[in-house]
Amino acid sequence: MIQTPKLLADKVAVVTGSTKGIGFSISKEFAENNGATVIVCSRNEEQADRAIKQINGKVFAAALDVTDNSSVQKFMQQILSVHDRIDILVNNAGYPFDREIWYKRFHEVTDEEQEKIIEVDLKGSIRISKAVIRSMLQNVLNRNGGVIINISSTPAIAGHIEGSPYTIAKAGNIALTKCIAMEYGSSNIRAYTLALGNIATLATCGSMTEYDRAKAAAEPSMKRWGKPEEVAKVAACVASDNFSFATGNTIIIDGGTVLLG
Ligand SMILES: NC(=O)c1ccc[n+]([C@@H]2O[C@H](COP(=O)([O-])OP(=O)(O)OC[C@H]3O[C@@H](n4cnc5c(N)ncnc54)[C@H](OP(=O)(O)O)[C@@H]3O)[C@@H](O)[C@H]2O)c1
Secondary structure (H helix, E strand, C coil): CCCCCCCCCEEEEEECCCCHHHHHHHHHHHHHHHHHHEEEEEEEHHHHHHHHHHCCEEEEEEEECCCCCHHHHHHHHHHHHCCCCCEEEEECCCCCHHHHHHHCHHHEEEEEEHHHHHHHHHHHHHHHHHHHHHHHHHCCCCCEEEEEEEEECCCCCCCCCHHHHHHHHHHHHHHHHHHHHHHHHCEEEEEEEEECCEEECCHHHHHHHHHHHHHHHCCCCCCCECCCCHHHHHHHHHHHHHHCCCCCCCEEECCCCCCCC
């Protein structure tokens, strides 16, 4: 029987914040179905250790706090000493859903609250992207450049009446994708934004009231929540060489809520 080559065979992928939710599904999809070597990251290494036991394939656990420069530096040294290179970075880490902040009006959000979210969702992605791009540029073995995927959200495109600190941080991610795509296209480093609608994870669907859950499900034309696995499958496609001449794009995964183009 002829075997189709796996989409991410021989690729080394780092997925930030990947012990649960969408990051975990992306790690599982990359490793189990697409042949990638995946570094599953958490601020707590034991949690990452537990997560990799639930994934078949080439998976490694590592500690990474994207808000901390020394953690990023230590992480890079550790990964590059074992795996030589990073081909794919998925900036998935996100500040936990916080009802207190989410339902505040824009003018009531404190500097500290805004900063907490920006620090993880935007500055965290910038911090680790810089470190990974440095290594992608240095690695002459890595002839295929690399891929950076930033996980954003549809409010960053269409606006939303709640969650302004989050929307602002996630809009920055779209700009980050474009900066990377423009500056490093000639080095064959590609970048994408995945702008997600309502995806059922413990952090979102799992922490909502029945009323809010039903309201969110009614938003898209598909009239349901998305599954983390549905995001993971798109991530595997854009990370693969099948997307070799597309970069800087925002791909909306929201069951048909925000229709552009
Ligand atoms: N679910 C949705 O409906 C939805 C919609 C749009 C966008 N998104 C985005 O998709 C991503 C994943 O969402 P999710 O629902 O799967 O959330 P989640 O289950 O809360 O996962 C977020 C992850 O971020 C990690 N994290 C938090 N602070 C971190 C830090 N300082 N450094 C490194 N990692 C950190 C956490 O890992 P540790 O605690 O293990 O460190 C956690 O596993 C987030 O960026 C979110 O904003 C989600």
